[in-house]
Amino acid sequence: MEYENPEIPEGINTTSTHPLKNLAVLLGGLLVLLALGAWLLGMTGAYLAAKIPYSQELRLAEKYAEPVAASTPIERYLQQLADQVGRSMELPSGMKITVHYVDEGTDNAFATLGGNVFLYRGLLEKLPNENALAMLIAHEAAHVLHRDPIVSVGQNAAISMGLMVVLGDTGASGILGSAGLLTQLQFSRSMENKADEAGLLAVQRIYGHLGGALDLYRVLESISDANPVNPPAFFSTHPVSEARFSHLSELIAENGWSANGDVQALPESFSVWMTDR
Amino acid sequence: MAERPGSEFMLISNLEVIPDRRVVKHLGLVQGSSVRAKHVGRDIMASIKNLFGGELVGYTELLSESREEAMERLTAQATAVGANAVLNVRFSTSSVAQGAAEIYVYGTAVILE
Amino acid sequence: MIFQIIIFLVLMVAGYLIGSYLERRHYRSIIQREAQYRNVVAVASRQLPDDGAEYTQRLVTGNVTVSVDYFKRFLATLHNIFGGRITSYESLLDRARREAILRMKAEAAALKSPLVLNVKYETASVYKGSGNGIGSVEVLAYGTAMIPKASNHGV
Numbered sequence: 233m234e235y236e237n238p239e240i241p242e243g244i245n246t247t248s249t250h251p252l253k254n255l256a257v258l259l260g261g262l263l264v265l266l267a268l269g270a271w272l273l274g275m276t277g278a279y280l281a282a283k284i285p286y287s288q289e290l291r292l293a294e295k296y297a298e299p300v301a302a303s304t305p306i307e308r309y310l311q312q313l314a315d316q317v318g319r320s321m322e323l324p325s326g327m328k329i330t331v332h333y334v335d336e337g338t339d340n341a342f343a344t345l346g347g348n349v350f351l352y353r354g355l356l357e358k359l360p361n362e363n364a365l366a367m368l369i370a371h372e373a374a375h376v377l378h379r380d381p382i383v384s385v386g387q388n389a390a391i392s393m394g395l396m397v398v399l400g401d402t403g404a405s406g407i408l409g410s411a412g413l414l415t416q417l418q419f420s421r422s423m424e425n426k427a428d429e430a431g432l433l434a435v436q437r438i439y440g441h442l443g444g445a446l447d448l449y450r451v452l453e454s455i456s457d458a459n460p461v462n463p464p465a466f467f468s469t470h471p472v473s474e475a476r477f478s479h480l481s482e483l484i485a486e487n488g489w490s491a492n493g494d495v496q497a498l499p500e501s502f503s504v505w506m507t508d509r
Numbered sequence: 510m511a512e513r514p515g516s517e518f519m520l521i522s523n524l525e526v527i528p529d530r531r532v533v534k535h536l537g538l539v540q541g542s543s544v545r546a547k548h549v550g551r552d553i554m555a556s557i558k559n560l561f562g563g564e565l566v567g568y569t570e571l572l573s574e575s576r577e578e579a580m581e582r583l584t585a586q587a588t589a590v591g592a593n594a595v596l597n598v599r600f601s602t603s604s605v606a607q608g609a610a611e612i613y614v615y616g617t618a619v620i621l622e
Numbered sequence: 623m624i625f626q627i628i629i630f631l632v633l634m635v636a637g638y639l640i641g642s643y644l645e646r647r648h649y650r651s652i653i654q655r656e657a658q659y660r661n662v663v664a665v666a667s668r669q670l671p672d673d674g675a676e677y678t679q680r681l682v683t684g685n686v687t688v689s690v691d692y693f694k695r696f697l698a699t700l701h702n703i704f705g706g707r708i709t710s711y712e713s714l715l716d717r718a719r720r721e722a723i724l725r726m727k728a729e730a731a732a733l734k735s736p737l738v739l740n741v742k743y744e745t746a747s748v749y750k751g752s753g754n755g756i757g758s759v760e761v762l763a764y765g766t767a768m769i770p771k772a773s774n775h776g777v
Binding site: 236237246247252258262 | 638642653656657659660661662663664665669671672673693694696697700701703704707709710712713715716736737
Binding site for chain 2: 663664665666667668669698701702703704705706707708711712715716719723741742743745746747759
């Protein structure tokens with residue numbers, strides 16, 4: 233028998249696709265898949281979360297926001313206003329707005345699980361009258377009424393879980409933890425619009441007119457104009473835009489509400505209460 | 510056994526000596542390899558199957574396809590050097606990364622009379 | 623977060639450029655040495671040559687550990703999601719095996735042997751890297767070198 237060692241041609245055991253093209257195709261496909269998956273998961277999470285009964289949400293919220301009784305004058309005033317708004321909005325029984333006052337200079341206000349609404353001094357200081365304050369509370373209360381916080385948490389949690397399944401457990405410390413801080417819940421534009429509508433209706437019922445209520449939006453606009461580059465935290469969760477103003481004006485026109493009227497002034501010691509702890 | 514269009518039927522065997530046929534020439538080592546990954550779908554099915562036991566059909570299919578491809582490449586190399594048989598074929602499977610297995614098959618390319 | 627993205631991109635680009643250069647250089651070296659050792663035949667058969675000459679036998683081995691660059695590693699992670707052939711590892715394993723065989727042949731050639739019988743491979747994944755990724759692959763090729771007795775003079 234003879235022994236020979238002929239040359240074996242290259243390329244049989246390797247594939248010659250250019251690696252950059254390979255990368256582009258795979259990355260593109262992956263991004264499309266992720267976007268699609270995130271959207272689907274978000275829809276499912278939102279749908280399921282809305283079905284969670286409010287009593288469950290309350291129990292969940294108690295873990296994160298300690299219920300504190302209103303004790304200082306500012307807290308009592310805000311809570312009394314919130315109760316008035318709640319009655320006007322016809323909140324179902326079992327659902328109650330609990331206002332928390334935060335003595336910090338940031339311009340922020342948000343609603344989170346369990347009917348807890350947080351209002352910051354920085355924003356409250358800038359409100360010119362009680363109608364605007366009531367509008368702010370009513371807007372946040374509307375989010376609670378529409379179950380927006382739990383739906384948002386559900387969306388984020390569903391997407392986080394999906395990512396964990398697909399990409400393997402990367403050590404996400406708790407699904408809720410990585411689902412986004414409860415103080416940074418992002419509500420979609422439609423959620424914001426619906427909250428505006430319900431808030432407007434409630435304020436209209438309390439005062440009989442909307443004078444002063446729209447001052448809230450003017451204040452928000454002036455804040456965002458003053459900080460074009462670095463918008464305060466409020467705006468990451470509450471974008472103010474032209475569309476929102478026109479939407480509100482349409483609503484007012486449709487329902488035949490009056491945008492003018494005697495505004496209700498804030499209590500005299502309001503600014504004192506805010507800094508008095 | 511792999512049949513490729515345009516080439517003669519290539520005898521692939523893990524025998525040392527084929528009965529009734531004589532080796533005229535040895536043409537050295539030829540090999541075929543295939544590295545394949547499972548995709549996420551198979552992975553999820555396998556995780557579920559891991560709860561209940563039984564054959565992981567997805568993985569069996571994956572590795573079978575891998576072996577087919579490795580055999581095809583072996584045949585391609587053998588044809589390229591002008592052999593008409595590959596003897597002493599051995600398989601080897603190794604896990605080169607989590608989720609990817611490399612299958613390679615190698616043997617001696619020979620010309621049988 | 624931005625910092626991590628920048629590091630990732632730098633590693634990817636460096637991995638791609640330097641990695642593909644080193645790979646091409648390795649392949650050139652492999653092809654050149656394969657031509658050089660064309661006279662050493664390695665087979666998987668165990669049949670002894672029947673040409674009547676007398677041989678002594680020695681076990682010869684060749685081993686190498688080869689690694690992939692960062693770019694290929696990332697590509698492989700993507701392949702893991704979609705399935706299919708992992709093209710980036712194919713060249714890694716091809717290089718490693720051919721290099722191992724060449725080193726074995728070099729040992730055989732040093733012993734003046736023209737023939738290595740019963741060649742076998744062993745592959746091991748050596749350094750798994752951070753969890754999922756491939757790290758490096760070690761390939762060992764070994765066989766029995768047949769050394770013609772005539773050239774044993776004085777050895």
